[in-house]
Amino acid sequence: MHTKPYTMINQKHLDLNSMKELPESHAWLSLDELPSYSSSTPDQVPVINLKDPNAMELVGHACKTWGVFQVTNHGVPTNLLEQMEAAGRKLFALPMQQKLKAARSPNGVSGYGVARISAFFPKLMWSEGFTIVGSAYEHARKLWPNRYNRFCCVIEEYKEEMNKLAQKLMFLMLGSLGVTMEDVKWATTQRSCPALQLNSYPACPDPDRAMGLAAHTDSTLLTILHQNNTSGLQAHKEGTGWVTVPPIPGALVINVGDLLHILSNGLYPSVLHRAMVNRTQHRLSVAYLYGPPSNVQISPLSKLTDQVHPPLYRSVTWSEYLGTKAKHFNKALSSVRLCAPLNGFADTNDHNGVRVG
Numbered sequence: 001m002h003t004k005p006y007t008m009i010n011q012k013h014l015d016l017n018s019m020k021e022l023p024e025s026h027a028w029l030s031l032d033e034l035p036s037y038s039s040s041t042p043d044q045v046p047v048i049n050l051k052d053p054n055a056m057e058l059v060g061h062a063c064k065t066w067g068v069f070q071v072t073n074h075g076v077p078t079n080l081l082e083q084m085e086a087a088g089r090k091l092f093a094l095p096m097q098q099k100l101k102a103a104r105s106p107n108g109v110s111g112y113g114v115a116r117i118s119a120f121f122p123k124l125m126w127s128e129g130f131t132i133v134g135s136a137y138e139h140a141r142k143l144w145p146n147r148y149n150r151f152c153c154v155i156e157e158y159k160e161e162m163n164k165l166a167q168k169l170m171f172l173m174l175g176s177l178g179v180t181m182e183d184v185k186w187a188t189t190q191r192s193c194p195a196l197q198l199n200s201y202p203a204c205p206d207p208d209r210a211m212g213l214a215a216h217t218d219s220t221l222l223t224i225l226h227q228n229n230t231s232g233l234q235a236h237k238e239g240t241g242w243v244t245v246p247p248i249p250g251a252l253v254i255n256v257g258d259l260l261h262i263l264s265n266g267l268y269p270s271v272l273h274r275a276m277v278n279r280t281q282h283r284l285s286v287a288y289l290y291g292p293p294s295n296v297q298i299s300p301l302s303k304l305t306d307q308v309h310p311p312l313y314r315s316v317t318w319s320e321y322l323g324t325k326a327k328h329f330n331k332a333l334s335s336v337r338l339c340a341p342l343n344g345f346a347d348t349n350d351h352n353g354v355r356v357g
């Protein structure tokens with residue numbers, strides 16, 4: 001019987017795990033499109049113990065200065081993080097043909113596939129992803145016809161714990177701005193429809209020319225990221241450049257997303273981040289993308305605006321913003337901006353200039 005060589009299932013779904021060389025389709029010309037500044041004191045992403053009596057103040061400061069921080073003592077059981085990681089590992093270890101049974105449809109949100117931001121770049125990324133919005137059941141059944149139950153249970157439990165942590169973080173982030181949960185009633189009264197994004201970055205034969213996940217901001221209020229023990233996540237800080245967010249066992253990474261940027265009227269800028277790959281280790285990450293209920297209008301909080309600080313953004317719903325992001329990618333935030341910044345320069349987060357590939 002004639003069997004086709006397995007690596008190329010279709011143009012976009014190369015089996016990266018079996019590649020001995022970097023194919024041209026994945027060879028990026030330049031990975032460093034944004035400047036890095038040398039500094040004698042290395043700048044490090046803050047690590048915050050959520051049981052610290054000053055946690056609110058520390059969170060506020062981290063949101064203002066970095067837009068990213070790590071949290072410890074967050075209340076999510078370590079064994080659940082381990083189970084989630086194991087579930088992701090099991091999923092990505094399936095044969096490509098099996099994974100493609102749960103492929104994300106061209107206009108769909110959930111399922112297996114390449115990074116959806118690939119459409120904005122001339123080169124492909126060294127990663128594969130699996131997105132879950134709502135129930136994982138339909139896709140899990142296609143992946144494991146007789147044994148999908150365990151996977152679905154872990155996902156549900158993980159989402160439940162992440163939702164609790166997201167609420168806690170919202171309380172701290174808004175509290176540090178002097179805003180109460182009363183001022184944002186939807187945050188406690190209506191449930192949001194978060195997304196879970198599992199990312200797999202196989203070991204790469206030529207990591208200096210490959211990109212795991214290109215620089216982007218998340219469209220969320222906040223994102224909670226669990227990374228395995230392999231580094232790769234980098235955050236961009238104005239005046240510093242790209243900084244690695246090192247894996248700390250048991251800690252979770254928190255990103256400020258575009259909707260919190262809008263809600264805070266730019267006081268908490270969303271963080272530009274990317275994932276790099278390495279030669280020897282397989283990296284795995286799980287992102288919980290948390291936003292408001294999809295049809296709630298999000299605009300700069302009135303407590304944060306006055307005549308001197310006018311609202312900088314028009315109101316948008318999360319679902320509208322996701323559409324804008326899908327169309328304009330890193331220009332989405334400036335596309336909903338009302339007034340030009342006072343300094344006459346682009347929005348701090350207007351990363352239109354990011355050129356890659």
Ligand SMILES: C=C1C[C@]23C[C@@]1(O)CC[C@H]2[C@@]12CCC[C@@](C)(C(=O)O1)[C@H]2[C@@H]3C(=O)O
Pocket residue numbers: 109115116117131194195197216217218219220287289322325
């Ligand atoms: C809710 C969502 C946010 C997201 C688009 C999505 O519908 C589901 C996946 C999310 C993700 C994860 C990787 C980075 C990102 C930019 C992407 O392409 O898909 C985000 C999207 C986002 O935050 O806009």
Ligand SMILES: O=C(O)CCC(=O)C(=O)O
Pocket residue numbers: 197199213218225227232233273274275284285287
């Ligand atoms: O893998 C990572 O560290 C980053 C993942 C990420 O940015 C995302 O899923 O939005």
Ligand SMILES: [Fe+2]
Pocket residue numbers: 216217218223273287
């Ligand atoms: Fe992200």
